[in-house]
Amino acid sequence: MTDGRYTRIAMLFHWVIAAGIVANVTLAWVWPYLGDSSVRPAIDTHKSIGITILGLAILRVLWRLTHVPPAFPTRYQDWERRVSGIVHGALYLLIFVMPLSGWIMDSAYKDAATHPMALFGLVPWPRIGAVMALDPATKLRVHDLFGATHSYAAWALYALVGLHVAGALKHQFVDRHRELQRMWPGREPIL
Numbered sequence: 001m002t003d004g005r006y007t008r009i010a011m012l013f014h015w016v017i018a019a020g021i022v023a024n025v026t027l028a029w030v031w032p033y034l035g036d037s038s039v040r041p042a043i044d045t046h047k048s049i050g051i052t053i054l055g056l057a058i059l060r061v062l063w064r065l066t067h068v069p070p071a072f073p074t075r076y077q078d079w080e081r082r083v084s085g086i087v088h089g090a091l092y093l094l095i096f097v098m099p100l101s102g103w104i105m106d107s108a109y110k111d112a113a114t115h116p117m118a119l120f121g122l123v124p125w126p127r128i129g130a131v132m133a134l135d136p137a138t139k140l141r142v143h144d145l146f147g148a149t150h151s152y153a154a155w156a157l158y159a160l161v162g163l164h165v166a167g168a169l170k171h172q173f174v175d176r177h178r179e180l181q182r183m184w185p186g187r188e189p190i191l
Protein backbone atom coordinates (compact mmCIF):
# COMPACT_ATOMS: atom_id res chain seq x y z
CA MET A 1 0.00 0.00 0.00
CA THR A 2 1.21 3.48 -0.75
CA ASP A 3 -1.42 5.67 0.91
CA GLY A 4 -0.59 4.64 4.50
CA ARG A 5 -3.57 2.28 4.80
CA TYR A 6 -3.66 -1.48 5.15
CA THR A 7 -5.16 -3.38 2.19
CA ARG A 8 -8.93 -3.90 2.16
CA ILE A 9 -8.40 -7.62 2.73
CA ALA A 10 -6.16 -6.96 5.75
CA MET A 11 -8.88 -4.63 7.13
CA LEU A 12 -11.52 -7.30 6.60
CA PHE A 13 -9.45 -9.91 8.48
CA HIS A 14 -8.76 -7.43 11.28
CA TRP A 15 -12.37 -6.40 11.89
CA VAL A 16 -14.04 -9.79 11.33
CA ILE A 17 -11.60 -11.51 13.72
CA ALA A 18 -12.00 -8.67 16.24
CA ALA A 19 -15.81 -9.02 16.07
CA GLY A 20 -15.51 -12.80 16.51
CA ILE A 21 -13.31 -12.38 19.58
CA VAL A 22 -15.71 -9.86 21.14
CA ALA A 23 -18.63 -12.24 20.47
CA ASN A 24 -16.79 -15.24 21.93
CA VAL A 25 -15.61 -13.44 25.05
CA THR A 26 -19.12 -12.02 25.58
CA LEU A 27 -20.64 -15.50 25.28
CA ALA A 28 -18.14 -16.93 27.77
CA TRP A 29 -18.93 -14.18 30.30
CA VAL A 30 -22.69 -14.48 29.82
CA TRP A 31 -23.27 -18.27 29.75
CA PRO A 32 -22.72 -18.80 33.52
CA TYR A 33 -25.91 -16.74 34.02
CA LEU A 34 -28.05 -18.49 31.39
CA GLY A 35 -30.72 -21.08 32.07
CA ASP A 36 -30.04 -24.76 31.32
CA SER A 37 -31.75 -24.68 27.92
CA SER A 38 -29.60 -21.76 26.66
CA VAL A 39 -26.17 -22.78 27.96
CA ARG A 40 -25.58 -25.57 25.46
CA PRO A 41 -26.46 -23.46 22.37
CA ALA A 42 -24.27 -20.63 23.72
CA ILE A 43 -21.26 -22.94 24.15
CA ASP A 44 -21.86 -24.53 20.74
CA THR A 45 -21.97 -21.08 19.11
CA HIS A 46 -18.77 -20.17 20.98
CA LYS A 47 -17.02 -23.25 19.57
CA SER A 48 -18.26 -22.52 16.05
CA ILE A 49 -17.09 -18.90 16.16
CA GLY A 50 -13.75 -20.05 17.61
CA ILE A 51 -13.13 -22.57 14.83
CA THR A 52 -14.08 -19.90 12.27
CA ILE A 53 -11.50 -17.58 13.86
CA LEU A 54 -8.88 -20.34 13.53
CA GLY A 55 -9.61 -20.62 9.78
CA LEU A 56 -9.48 -16.84 9.37
CA ALA A 57 -6.24 -16.67 11.40
CA ILE A 58 -4.56 -19.12 9.01
CA LEU A 59 -5.70 -17.11 5.98
CA ARG A 60 -4.70 -13.86 7.69
CA VAL A 61 -1.15 -15.03 8.35
CA LEU A 62 -0.83 -16.24 4.76
CA TRP A 63 -2.04 -12.83 3.57
CA ARG A 64 0.34 -11.03 5.94
CA LEU A 65 3.31 -13.11 4.76
CA THR A 66 2.62 -12.27 1.13
CA HIS A 67 1.63 -8.58 1.52
CA VAL A 68 3.81 -5.90 3.07
CA PRO A 69 1.85 -3.80 5.62
CA PRO A 70 2.14 0.00 5.54
CA ALA A 71 5.23 1.23 7.38
CA PHE A 72 4.85 2.80 10.82
CA PRO A 73 4.67 6.57 10.43
CA THR A 74 8.16 8.06 10.92
CA ARG A 75 6.89 10.38 13.68
CA TYR A 76 6.33 7.41 16.01
CA GLN A 77 8.88 6.99 18.79
CA ASP A 78 11.23 4.00 18.69
CA TRP A 79 9.72 2.55 21.87
CA GLU A 80 6.23 2.83 20.37
CA ARG A 81 7.28 0.85 17.32
CA ARG A 82 8.92 -1.79 19.51
CA VAL A 83 5.95 -2.14 21.86
CA SER A 84 3.39 -2.26 19.05
CA GLY A 85 5.49 -4.87 17.20
CA ILE A 86 5.52 -7.06 20.33
CA VAL A 87 1.79 -6.56 20.99
CA HIS A 88 0.88 -7.35 17.36
CA GLY A 89 3.06 -10.49 17.43
CA ALA A 90 1.47 -11.66 20.68
CA LEU A 91 -2.03 -11.02 19.30
CA TYR A 92 -1.20 -13.10 16.21
CA LEU A 93 -0.06 -15.89 18.54
CA LEU A 94 -3.25 -15.69 20.61
CA ILE A 95 -5.61 -15.97 17.64
CA PHE A 96 -4.09 -19.45 17.27
CA VAL A 97 -3.62 -20.37 20.94
CA MET A 98 -7.22 -19.52 21.90
CA PRO A 99 -9.01 -21.68 19.33
CA LEU A 100 -6.44 -24.50 19.37
CA SER A 101 -6.49 -24.82 23.17
CA GLY A 102 -10.32 -24.76 23.06
CA TRP A 103 -10.43 -27.41 20.35
CA ILE A 104 -7.98 -29.68 22.18
CA MET A 105 -9.87 -29.23 25.47
CA ASP A 106 -13.14 -30.02 23.72
CA SER A 107 -11.64 -33.09 22.01
CA ALA A 108 -10.57 -34.35 25.45
CA TYR A 109 -14.10 -33.90 26.84
CA LYS A 110 -15.06 -37.33 28.22
CA ASP A 111 -18.42 -37.37 26.39
CA ALA A 112 -17.10 -35.96 23.11
CA ALA A 113 -17.87 -39.18 21.22
CA THR A 114 -21.56 -39.07 22.15
CA HIS A 115 -21.86 -35.27 21.70
CA PRO A 116 -20.70 -34.58 18.14
CA MET A 117 -19.89 -31.03 17.13
CA ALA A 118 -21.41 -29.18 14.15
CA LEU A 119 -20.33 -25.72 13.04
CA PHE A 120 -23.28 -23.39 13.67
CA GLY A 121 -25.43 -26.53 13.90
CA LEU A 122 -24.95 -27.12 10.17
CA VAL A 123 -21.57 -28.58 9.18
CA PRO A 124 -20.23 -31.61 11.07
CA TRP A 125 -16.86 -30.70 12.59
CA PRO A 126 -14.35 -33.33 13.81
CA ARG A 127 -12.71 -33.52 17.20
CA ILE A 128 -8.97 -34.24 17.19
CA GLY A 129 -8.70 -38.04 16.78
CA ALA A 130 -5.36 -38.41 18.60
CA VAL A 131 -6.81 -36.68 21.67
CA MET A 132 -10.06 -38.67 21.62
CA ALA A 133 -8.05 -41.89 21.45
CA LEU A 134 -6.21 -41.23 24.75
CA ASP A 135 -7.00 -43.35 27.80
CA PRO A 136 -9.56 -41.75 30.16
CA ALA A 137 -7.06 -40.62 32.84
CA THR A 138 -4.71 -38.95 30.33
CA LYS A 139 -7.70 -37.42 28.58
CA LEU A 140 -8.82 -35.83 31.83
CA ARG A 141 -5.35 -34.37 32.41
CA VAL A 142 -5.25 -33.04 28.83
CA HIS A 143 -8.72 -31.56 29.29
CA ASP A 144 -7.69 -29.75 32.47
CA LEU A 145 -4.33 -28.62 31.12
CA PHE A 146 -5.77 -27.11 27.94
CA GLY A 147 -8.77 -25.74 29.83
CA ALA A 148 -6.34 -23.84 32.06
CA THR A 149 -4.35 -22.73 28.99
CA HIS A 150 -7.57 -21.46 27.39
CA SER A 151 -8.42 -19.52 30.53
CA TYR A 152 -4.95 -17.99 31.10
CA ALA A 153 -4.64 -17.13 27.41
CA ALA A 154 -7.99 -15.31 27.67
CA TRP A 155 -6.54 -13.07 30.43
CA ALA A 156 -3.48 -12.40 28.30
CA LEU A 157 -5.84 -11.55 25.45
CA TYR A 158 -7.73 -9.00 27.58
CA ALA A 159 -4.47 -7.33 28.58
CA LEU A 160 -3.08 -7.23 25.04
CA VAL A 161 -6.33 -6.03 23.45
CA GLY A 162 -6.44 -3.34 26.16
CA LEU A 163 -2.89 -2.20 25.27
CA HIS A 164 -3.65 -2.38 21.55
CA VAL A 165 -6.78 -0.23 21.85
CA ALA A 166 -5.11 2.19 24.28
CA GLY A 167 -2.18 2.65 21.86
CA ALA A 168 -4.48 3.30 18.91
CA LEU A 169 -6.56 5.81 20.89
CA LYS A 170 -3.43 7.59 22.18
CA HIS A 171 -2.16 8.11 18.62
CA GLN A 172 -5.58 9.21 17.42
CA PHE A 173 -6.69 11.55 20.18
CA VAL A 174 -3.60 12.53 22.22
CA ASP A 175 -0.98 12.75 19.45
CA ARG A 176 -3.67 13.68 16.90
CA HIS A 177 -2.37 11.33 14.19
CA ARG A 178 -4.74 9.70 11.72
CA GLU A 179 -4.24 6.29 13.26
CA LEU A 180 -7.67 4.64 13.01
CA GLN A 181 -7.86 5.58 9.32
CA ARG A 182 -4.93 3.22 8.68
CA MET A 183 -7.29 0.29 9.40
CA TRP A 184 -10.45 1.82 7.87
CA PRO A 185 -11.29 2.21 4.16
CA GLY A 186 -11.16 5.69 2.70
CA ARG A 187 -10.17 7.56 -0.44
CA GLU A 188 -7.81 10.30 0.68
CA PRO A 189 -4.16 9.38 1.46
CA ILE A 190 -3.31 9.57 5.16
CA LEU A 191 0.46 9.75 4.96
Ligand code: HEM
Binds near residue numbers: 028051103
Ligand atom coordinates in the same frame (compact mmCIF):
# COMPACT_ATOMS: atom_id res chain seq x y z
C1 HEM B 1 -10.52 -16.91 19.48
C2 HEM B 1 -11.28 -17.91 19.88
C3 HEM B 1 -11.77 -18.10 21.29
C4 HEM B 1 -11.86 -17.20 22.31
C5 HEM B 1 -11.49 -15.71 22.33
C6 HEM B 1 -12.37 -17.93 23.47
C7 HEM B 1 -12.60 -17.36 24.73
C8 HEM B 1 -13.02 -18.07 25.84
C9 HEM B 1 -13.16 -17.53 27.15
C10 HEM B 1 -12.85 -16.07 27.55
C11 HEM B 1 -13.60 -18.51 27.98
C12 HEM B 1 -13.84 -18.42 29.50
C13 HEM B 1 -12.57 -18.86 30.19
C14 HEM B 1 -12.71 -18.84 31.69
O1 HEM B 1 -13.82 -19.00 32.18
O2 HEM B 1 -11.69 -18.68 32.35
C15 HEM B 1 -13.78 -19.70 27.17
C16 HEM B 1 -14.25 -20.91 27.63
C17 HEM B 1 -14.47 -22.04 26.84
N1 HEM B 1 -14.13 -22.17 25.50
FE1 HEM B 1 -13.37 -20.72 24.32
N2 HEM B 1 -12.58 -19.24 23.11
C18 HEM B 1 -12.22 -19.39 21.79
C19 HEM B 1 -12.28 -20.55 21.05
C20 HEM B 1 -12.80 -21.77 21.49
C21 HEM B 1 -12.91 -22.98 20.68
C22 HEM B 1 -12.46 -23.11 19.22
C23 HEM B 1 -13.47 -23.94 21.48
C24 HEM B 1 -13.81 -25.38 21.17
C25 HEM B 1 -13.89 -25.92 19.97
C26 HEM B 1 -13.72 -23.33 22.77
C27 HEM B 1 -14.29 -23.98 23.85
C28 HEM B 1 -14.50 -23.44 25.09
C29 HEM B 1 -15.11 -24.15 26.20
C30 HEM B 1 -15.66 -25.59 26.17
C31 HEM B 1 -15.09 -23.27 27.29
C32 HEM B 1 -15.65 -23.53 28.69
C33 HEM B 1 -14.62 -24.09 29.60
C34 HEM B 1 -15.27 -24.40 30.92
O3 HEM B 1 -15.75 -23.45 31.55
O4 HEM B 1 -15.30 -25.55 31.26
N3 HEM B 1 -13.29 -22.02 22.74
N4 HEM B 1 -13.41 -19.40 25.88
